[in-house]
Amino acid sequence: MSRSLNVRQPRPREIRQLLEFVEEPLESATQRRAQAILLHHEGMNATEIAATLQVHVNTIYTDLHAFDADGIRAVSQSRAPGVPAQLTGGQTAELCRIADQSPQEFGLCYGRWSLSKLRTYLIRQGIVNKISRKHLWRVLKKGGYASGGSSGS
Numbered sequence: 001m002s003r004s005l006n007v008r009q010p011r012p013r014e015i016r017q018l019l020e021f022v023e024e025p026l027e028s029a030t031q032r033r034a035q036a037i038l039l040h041h042e043g044m045n046a047t048e049i050a051a052t053l054q055v056h057v058n059t060i061y062t063d064l065h066a067f068d069a070d071g072i073r074a075v076s077q078s079r080a081p082g083v084p085a086q087l088t089g090g091q092t093a094e095l096c097r098i099a100d101q102s103p104q105e106f107g108l109c110y111g112r113w114s115l116s117k118l119r120t121y122l123i124r125q126g127i128v129n130k131i132s133r134k135h136l137w138r139v140l141k142k143g144g145y146a147s148g149g150s151s152g153s
Helices: 012-023 028-041 046-053 057-070 089-099 115-124 133-142
Strands: none
Touching: 012 028, 028 046, 028 057, 046 057, 089 115, 089 133, 115 133
């Protein structure tokens, strides 16, 4: 079931511009936004538009609300996907380098890293300001350091 959607309809001038966006070879997200607005103008709801354009319904809601707030500018504005990276490449490399070594090599009294101990060490050494155990596990897994399970101690 589609949520209620209170978005203004495009004006005739905007419809012409949206049709140009759809017909020109542009960034696919720009074309999708233009198509979504045109389909909404034709009477389709967000769920139907999402199915037609093969995207998540929340993407359509975002596109239509952006158009409602910013007008035609919202169609051609590029948006960075996801949350910005919190770790630099250097931090990731250092994190993996440390994880690859025994804690005893750093003067610590335990024989292997747990996610909690590694996280605490990285923060205390100023390598990262903050990192969750879950994100640390993802970084290590991506770097080929984490095995199947994650340690919580």
